[in-house]
Amino acid sequence: MSENRRQIIAANWKMNLTVGQGKKLVNHILEEKDLPCDLVFAPPFTHLSEIKKSITDRDKVFLAAQNCHHESNGAYTGEISTVMLEDMGVQMVIVGHSERRQLFGDTGKWINQKIKACLSRNLQPIFCFGEKLDQREQNQHFETVRKQLNEGLSNLSEAQIQDVIFAYEPVWAIGTGHTATPGQAEEMHQFVRKEISSTSTDQVARSVPILYGGSVKPANASELLHCPNIDGALVGGASLKAKDFLAIVEAVV
Numbered sequence: 551m552s553e554n555r556r557q558i559i560a561a562n563w564k565m566n567l568t569v570g571q572g573k574k575l576v577n578h579i580l581e582e583k584d585l586p587c588d589l590v591f592a593p594p595f596t597h598l599s600e601i602k603k604s605i606t607d608r609d610k611v612f613l614a615a616q617n618c619h620h621e622s623n624g625a626y627t628g629e630i631s632t633v634m635l636e637d638m639g640v641q642m643v644i645v646g647h648s649e650r651r652q653l654f655g656d657t658g659k660w661i662n663q664k665i666k667a668c669l670s671r672n673l674q675p676i677f678c679f680g681e682k683l684d685q686r687e688q689n690q691h692f693e694t695v696r697k698q699l700n701e702g703l704s705n706l707s708e709a710q711i712q713d714v715i716f717a718y719e720p721v722w723a724i725g726t727g728h729t730a731t732p733g734q735a736e737e738m739h740q741f742v743r744k745e746i747s748s749t750s751t752d753q754v755a756r757s758v759p760i761l762y763g764g765s766v767k768p769a770n771a772s773e774l775l776h777c778p779n780i781d782g783a784l785v786g787g788a789s790l791k792a793k794d795f796l797a798i799v800e801a802v803v
């Protein structure tokens with residue numbers, strides 16, 4: 551991790567835990583008084599207000615939603631808008647997760663609209679992208695990520711891009727136990743920074759955090775987090791156990 555960029559360890563609980571279990575988990579994690587970096591908790595929508603109570607008044611701890619709709623309100627049964635999320639005290643939103651792209655049909659255009667909706671409120675998007683296994687095997691990973699970045703960042707101003715948190719999540723590494731090697735991850739993060747610089751400026755590209763996600767666990771966290779262009783982790787499975795999550799947080803130092 552570079553010393554002058556924001557460092558973030560984010561917990562994406564996906565569709566796991568009850569409210570009670572989630573509160574217990576957060577309270578346990580926050581017994582740690584000296585946090586070495588920013589922490590983000592992204593529980594299911596139904597848990598947000600209760601988890602908010604557990605993290606209130608803690609410096610460096612943020613609440614995220616796992617998705618949003620791009621319209622502020624309207625006839626969109628089952629959807630949640632950025633206006634509603636902001637109203638609840640949510641500070642960030644995961645956008646473009648591969649599970650949303652693959653299982654729920656989120657397109658590049660929608661992802662761009664969701665990012666814009668977040669930025670038009672006071673919400674930082676955590677913009678996820680990453681290639682599938684066959685795309686890496688066919689050496690198309692850079693092209694794939696370039697396309698996803700171009701779609702997601704389409705028509706954003708420099709100032710808006712500056713507010714985006716990026717997350718490289720190779721699909722073949724998510725929930726599979728197959729982590730990208732530090733070399734593979736660092737190479738892609740460097741590429742992403744270069745792409746961001748060509749879409750905005752060098753200064754913006756150097757300052758935005760780029761997280762890595764995909765089977766991050768205590769055993770591999772330190773090596774990944776010490777790569778110069780990796781500024782943190784977006785953690786799925788290992789974020790559901792306080793001991794594992796804290797071990798990843800401690801690997802930042």
Ligand code: 13P
Binds near residue numbers: 727763764785788
């Ligand atoms: P795992 O850590 O379970 O591989 O999930 C990663 C992820 O999808 C975080 O958004």
